[in-house]
Amino acid sequence: MTASAGIPFPALGTTALPPAAGAAWLAEVVEAARAAAARLPVPTPRDEAWRFTDIAQIARQSYVVDTSAASVPDRDALAPLLIEEATDARLVFVDGVFAPGLSATGGLPQGVRLHPLSALFAADGANGADAAAVRAHLARHAPFESDFFSALNTARLSDGAAVVCDAGTVVPGAVHLLFLSTGRTAPLAVHPRLLVVAGAGSELTLVEEHASLGESIVFSNAVAECVVGANASLRHVRLQRENRASFHVGRCAASVARDGRYASVSLNIGARLSRLDLAVTLDGEGAQAHLDGLALIEARQHSDTHTLLDHAKPNGTSRQLHKCVCDGAAHAVFNGRILVRPDAQRTDSAQQSRGLLLSPKAQVNAKPQLEIFADDVKAAHGATVGQLDGDELFYLASRGLPLAQARKLLTYAFAAEVIERIPVRSLVARLAAQVMARSGL
């Protein structure tokens, strides 16, 4: 590790916890996170986990940290982002601030609730059980004591989204958590926060989306924590499509109990620089995880995904497909760590990573990282990086498709394998159209 001394990180700012929300337990968490953020070194490329991703450009920028002046966009601006499967089942945050006028929860079935976190900080009133769930889980899964960005987010924790699904509740459709940043003039730092608690035997599909309205610089430092109960199923779609001026650092920590299933599809399309750390702990026997990811970048974009699949208990299953598509001088990084602890006998794990380079200047660094401490384990992994297939291009050309169109079609097909795993049909169609329409592909 490298000392952080001398690298100021203006995004840290001061605690902005509204006094009204001041539950004592939360104040303790925030204080501990502040101390950790001050203590932990800011990562540099000299740290192995940050070898290919230099965040100096994030740190160099100064940001507005006052979130009180968020200008809420009108509903028309929101319309193209709405998901028909999540009609009236959404929370919207604008520049880090809950936007009740854009949110709607009337479409939620019995047994699942969306709250702004701030409404649950004090354990009283009708939401006592959900407040207890927040207190039990918030900041218990994301490792703020050891991870600088989790610490930074937690130190700034004043609000966020909470999704609580009761035991046995099967939620049709999806719920949508939309974290928007608007086109304000000054660079802005936001620290979106999400907690999902899926009770035993529940089933839920969740779309966590980070998007920009406008072109101004935003540093978005998001943390999500997902708690998947025994035999529950959580499908988590994570979309990052912020503007090309922005920086995005995302953390997601999921804990999966016995026979629980966590299926995640993460798309990183936007931002000038993005980094996603996704850590899943299979913390009960027979727990399962599917982690699929796609970085689709061009020009000078940089996207880094680090995943950790922590097999802590026996009979766990994990499947992972990660793809990177790089055009222009884009650079994608994938590090897929699979940890099989001594207890995790009969683990069955498979990881596949594939990179597609569309230009001579594009770059992909992909690294599987297997650490296996149990002896009865199936663990397969494969990593390839290549270009579009010449035979496929010729086949399309021989049917009259111009080269540019053939390249676009094959590129889409490569990306579609991940996009089509999104369990929300309207989103698949929308993303497919957007990918096909992208310039430069």
Place this chain on the structure above:
Amino acid sequence: MIDPTAATLLEVRNLHATVNGVPILKGLDLTVRAGEVHAIMGPNGSGKSTFSKVLAGHPAYEVTGGEVLFEGRNLFELEADARARAGVFLAFQYPVEIPGVTNSAFLRLAYNAKATEEGRDELDPLEFDDLVREKAKLVEMDPSFLDRSVNDGFSGGEKKRNEILQMAILEPKLAILDETDSGLDIDALRIVAGGVNALAAPGRAIVMITHYQRLLNYIVPDHVHVMADGRILKSGDRSLALELESRGYDWVTGARQAA
């Protein structure tokens, strides 16, 4: 259909080509008129498949001599995609699998690329669906294949039927069938041949490249050529194929060596 007054569609003169610097075609001559069905036969390594790929414009094949005129125009001035839009179609010996691209989307893009070139209106997905379902009947293809990825997981016979479906959609002037019969059982061969025969037309020429005379029982050629060592050694009518069947390729290639 032999019509000596029909326009010459393809004129190949003294064609030479190499792959990775190795000469494969060594002076090939061939004239194909509109409406004719030709069969090019020959042993492995004679250059038959190379000839088909050179005509289609595969970038791995380098033309080192001679010329090819398509409708009087230098074919080599056109890239592969432009040749396809101009009416040259190659049914691949080994059709390429393209996971992630649905057959219907692929066929529609191909159709619309040609339509645009010819100044016709593009078809939207609904309009195209009607067309492609009609054409799929020609090769007895279940419509469910249209929603699957191009050739992905298709059997050998299904892939070849898909090739003929593409031919039906694109309605080429010159269709080159590269070993379309190889690896097919008799039922699949009958279906594929039936599709090709249904597509025969006065303005269209078909060049079949094959090892086996069996195909010619189903698609009857007007001209049969025997190819060896990169050129056509002998040309004749249907009876040449039958003679080859009974006497073997050595009869032609050996005779030449002896001469």
